[in-house]
Amino acid sequence: MQYFCRMSSSIPLSVSLSGLHQRNRDLKEAPVNKRVFYLSLQSVFNAILIGFIAKGLVFLIDGFTNLCFYGNFSFAPASPAENHLGWFVVCIPVLGSIFVGLMARYGSRSIAGHGIPEAMEKIIVEDSRIPPAVTFLKPLSAAISIGTGGPFGAEGPIIATGGAFGSFTGQLMHISSSERKIILAAGACAGMAAIFGTPLAAVMLAVELLLFEFSPRSIIPVVTGCITGAGMHFFLFGSHPVFSIPDIPSVSGSALLIYVILGLITGVVASGISRSVYAIEDLFEKLPIHWMWFPAIGAIVIGVTGYFAPYTMSVGYDNIRNLLTGKLPLTVLFSLFLLKYLSWSVSLGSGTSGGTLAPLFTIGGAFGALMGILVLHFFPNAPISITLAALIGMASMFAGASRALLTSILFAMETTGQSNTLLPLLGACIAAYFVSFFLMEGSIMTEKIKRRGVHAPNAFQPDVLQSVPVAGFLSDAKETDFQLPHIYDTDDLAFAAEMMGKYQLQKLLVLKENDGREIAGIIEAASVLNFYSEQKQKDHAYQSPGKTKRVMVRGRQIFKINKS
Numbered sequence: 001m002q003y004f005c006r007m008s009s010s011i012p013l014s015v016s017l018s019g020l021h022q023r024n025r026d027l028k029e030a031p032v033n034k035r036v037f038y039l040s041l042q043s044v045f046n047a048i049l050i051g052f053i054a055k056g057l058v059f060l061i062d063g064f065t066n067l068c069f070y071g072n073f074s075f076a077p078a079s080p081a082e083n084h085l086g087w088f089v090v091c092i093p094v095l096g097s098i099f100v101g102l103m104a105r106y107g108s109r110s111i112a113g114h115g116i117p118e119a120m121e122k123i124i125v126e127d128s129r130i131p132p133a134v135t136f137l138k139p140l141s142a143a144i145s146i147g148t149g150g151p152f153g154a155e156g157p158i159i160a161t162g163g164a165f166g167s168f169t170g171q172l173m174h175i176s177s178s179e180r181k182i183i184l185a186a187g188a189c190a191g192m193a194a195i196f197g198t199p200l201a202a203v204m205l206a207v208e209l210l211l212f213e214f215s216p217r218s219i220i221p222v223v224t225g226c227i228t229g230a231g232m233h234f235f236l237f238g239s240h241p242v243f244s245i246p247d248i249p250s251v252s253g254s255a256l257l258i259y260v261i262l263g264l265i266t267g268v269v270a271s272g273i274s275r276s277v278y279a280i281e282d283l284f285e286k287l288p289i290h291w292m293w294f295p296a297i298g299a300i301v302i303g304v305t306g307y308f309a310p311y312t313m314s315v316g317y318d319n320i321r322n323l324l325t326g327k328l329p330l331t332v333l334f335s336l337f338l339l340k341y342l343s344w345s346v347s348l349g350s351g352t353s354g355g356t357l358a359p360l361f362t363i364g365g366a367f368g369a370l371m372g373i374l375v376l377h378f379f380p381n382a383p384i385s386i387t388l389a390a391l392i393g394m395a396s397m398f399a400g401a402s403r404a405l406l407t408s409i410l411f412a413m414e415t416t417g418q419s420n421t422l423l424p425l426l427g428a429c430i431a432a433y434f435v436s437f438f439l440m441e442g443s444i445m446t447e448k449i450k451r452r453g454v455h456a457p458n459a460f461q462p463d464v465l466q467s468v469p470v471a472g473f474l475s476d477a478k479e480t481d482f483q484l485p486h487i488y489d490t491d492d493l494a495f496a497a498e499m500m501g502k503y504q505l506q507k508l509l510v511l512k513e514n515d516g517r518e519i520a521g522i523i524e525a526a527s528v529l530n531f532y533s534e535q536k537q538k539d540h541a542y543q544s545p546g547k548t549k550r551v552m553v554r555g556r557q558i559f560k561i562n563k564s
Helices: 002-008 015-029 034-070 086-106 116-125 132-147 155-172 177-196 199-211 216-236 253-285 291-308 317-323 330-349 357-378 386-402 405-416 419-439 493-503 525-539 546-563
Strands: 486-488 507-511 519-524
Touching (some): 034 086, 034 132, 034 155, 034 177, 034 216, 086 132, 086 291, 116 155, 132 155, 155 177, 177 405, 253 291, 253 330, 253 357, 253 386, 253 419, 317 357, 317 386, 330 357, 357 386, 386 405, 386 419, 486 493, 493 525, 519 525
16 A cells, blocks of 8 residues: 555646546536626626517518518518408519528528527537527528518527527637537527517427526526516517417316317327428429529418418418417318418428427417317317317427427416416327327427437436446556546546546546545446446336235235234
């Protein structure tokens, strides 16, 4: 031991290892520090600007709608539903999509698509770096696309714009890629909160689709950004619920069962809709022309459906409000379900600039209302309401298609202000969420990037190496090991694995923490890998019930003896 101590006193300490070791300890001892405070300040600043960008996007959409469909230069709220253009209405979306195609080709192709999948891809493979041009081109392209009749909502583009702006500011600051991811997610979800005034749903959107983690250092900046975004909504758009509906009483047990079945069926439909969007995208990819022209071809379908049902065009938030009244006629409900789906899926599959939230809410709300009417037709005394059936359809359609379960539930509650909807929403959305896993491998948010070889995490689990000290996995050190970079016996296996990867080593020297110079042994990469593999295998190992059965039998025998 004296020899070990004498040799250990000459062990050089790697400066790089020392710095990483200290940062690792600082993070473990204080997961919330001044950097979290700085990130929170940045997310608040970003959210304020994103709120104004959201208002500006709405102004632009209304401006293009007034100009293109009515010939007025005005930023007053407008919808294509009242236009009198006749068959000329088919030309308006085509012309708008030509502009979008040109912007995508000569500006940035990142402006095309849903918005959220592109942000997910940048987070996973490009260290959350989104080209700065997207910050300016995305809202402009979305305003042109929606203002000329594109069947999308404003929330998808502003989520993408908010994420791009967060990434842009993150690239200007001296921060890590992990912190840039937090700023990106905070900006994207602040955009959603700014449009809908739904801070809690926006936070859950970040957790379920963008952050891929749940930790104090990430959730605090995101929450502050979403709260600020919601505050900007109240300041710029008003404080009333976005989709106001009459008060909904508590549901009975039989009504809850019907709503759960409705959610189950909606999940099946959502899976089919998600598959169809990418099937259409595949068909466009086979066309023998440049992809710049795809949006213009898809816009022909928008125009034709818009001729027969002009209310299927553009943002369509009024459609959602009308659906939630429960008083729309069957012809309108069928149009909002079938024609809205047709125009949206073809235009989105063509690669234009658009989103998924509002269209899925509209399609799902119409389907839910139709299903509610069908139930009441065959069972007139069923204790359900068309309003709640439409709301259930909205939320469960989005839950089944996107697999953002908690986001769907909270969004429906926050936009309507109805707390009594929680139980039926929870039952219906979990049913849709559950069945979607059996019917499609990915989701409408992940399938696009999966086709590019990028796999988004589908579960958030604790790091099994993070809480296990290296002390239990040591081997005896040899004289040739004394010059290795070292860690301490109280460090965890996760830190050991990080150091081995950084220095391309198969083992590290381990010192005793209480001494600082005495050698405890070495930790080898094989030991870390074996432990990790064993822990993962336990998650999938099914234990025999034999022992449990023996205990139960023994318990019954004791009970009989005591009884006698």
